[in-house]
Amino acid sequence: MLPTPTPTPTLPLFLFVALLFAGCQADTAPGAATAPAAAPVDSATIDRHLTELASDRYGGRLPFSPGEALTLDYLEAQLKALGLAPGNGTSYRQEVPMVEITGHPDETITLDLPGGEVDWTLGTDYITFSERAEERTAVENAEVVFAGFGIVAPEYGWDDYAGLDVAGKTVVVMVNDPGYYLEDSTLFNGSTMTYYGRYTYKFEEAARQGAAACLVIHETGAAGYPWFVVQSSWTGARLGLADDAQPKVDVAGWITLDAARKLFTHSGVENVRWFEAAASPDFDPIPLNTTLTTAVRNDLRFDKSYNIIAELPGRERPDEHVIYTAHWDHIGTGPAVDGDSIYNGALDNASGVAQLLAMAEALTQLEERPERSIDFLFVTAEEQGLWGSAYYVNNPIFPLSKTVANINIDGVNPIGPAADLTITGMGHSEMDDIATAAAERQGRYVQGGQEPEKGYFYRSDHFNFAKKGVPVLYADGGYEHQTLGKEYAQQQKDDFVATRYHQPADEYTSGAWPLGGAVQDAELMLDIGLQLANSERWPKWRTSSEFYAER
Ligand SMILES: [Zn+2]
Known part of the structure; x- marks a missing residue:
């Protein structure tokens, strides 16, 4: 997953028997x-x-x-050996044109x-920084406006940009959303961060509004x-898509809470409790009575990477697809530790790739291919x-x-x-119901994400599908070990985050982990995939989800 520590364990229960029964128990859902x-x-x-x-x-x-070439070759060879069809015409590869941007922003900003x-x-x-693949981006004398949360959310009746023309201006916005600030469960999704709370959304919306620059106020909790x-995260070389069609502001960035306070205090605007007002x-x-001038110089390096895709073609409706994803990349080498x-990225995400390959193998052993393509x-x-998923x-x-x-x-x-x-991300779509039925077949209980305020739903590849309106499932077990309980599971998670997450110690030797949980989840995800692939069902977003409108 994306940076900012999180564990991802989960586990098994397994049961071949459960799967046998899975075939016999009718899902209550129509279709x-x-x-x-x-x-x-x-x-x-x-x-x-x-x-x-x-x-x-x-x-x-x-x-x-060189690790990319090895990984791609390995995946391609395995998928071919399983007899799976190339997913991209005659190829297993999808070229992803990328750019590496190393930004050199101005060292100081003076506001008059x-x-x-x-x-x-x-x-x-x-x-x-700039997310544009350009050698220099800049804003000059751009009027500065405080735009609250910088959110336009019709389903919540919220529009921070209403009646405001920010074309060519700099907007200063708060991170997260009003529900979080007010701890009000009736506003947005309460303390659970919605996509409107993510900084990526703030930059996207500001760009859609025509703003020249967008600065997000950082606050640790929010x-x-x-x-x-x-x-x-924003220092040094960063990757992006070479031809990303999304609108982008000229200059994006973050300011500290302290820097924001100075800006507000000196703005001449009186008697405003800024954050309360925004909520x-x-x-x-609120115009801040000043302008911003700043620039970012970028070193650019263009190169190509690849997604790998293979298919089990559907026997009746091959043009309808259930897509499993797992990212093959990790972060390479870095500062030595011991x-x-x-940085092997064993759990993150060699393990997910291995699990998906094992699932693909199990599917190739079906006597009859599913109705839809997988x-x-x-x-x-x-x-x-x-x-890679954004490009896809x-x-x-x-x-x-x-x-x-x-x-x-x-x-x-x-x-x-x-x-x-x-x-x-429980609560977004009917995928919850399908997953719940499958979990019950394994004798497992279902719960929502345990740290919803951290926005994990927005930090892995399914999110790009969600943004485009495709219902998603991002789920695993592991908050309660079947026999060793919750405390044991939590301790394992904490230990992973503290000592291995995005570190060289995220490694694996054969037999090092009990994989019964990975098997359990793999069988659950196969069950779900097959339910969908053998039905005419189109899972729906819930009307309260920010992704509902897109579908
Ligand atoms: Zn990952």
């Missing part, structure tokens, strides 16, 4: 067919692929590195305000991570911005309107069979 069970998933298969992909030879699977001059220092007070994460539905944007500089999409460049949904091989659902895997449950199935 659900009786799905044939896939062959059981073999933990030895997961172990074999995981051992291979997490080995040092792959060098941490960084896009453009009614209450005096305010100087901001790069790194300490602000971080700016953002879900401290300032140093902002600093490190009111009656909020009107003499080890290879696709296995291994995407690139997840770690630095979900780029912008350049879909199969129309998104014919894509029934996306089921995404980012890290397996490495601790053994789980009592739970934890759905990150």
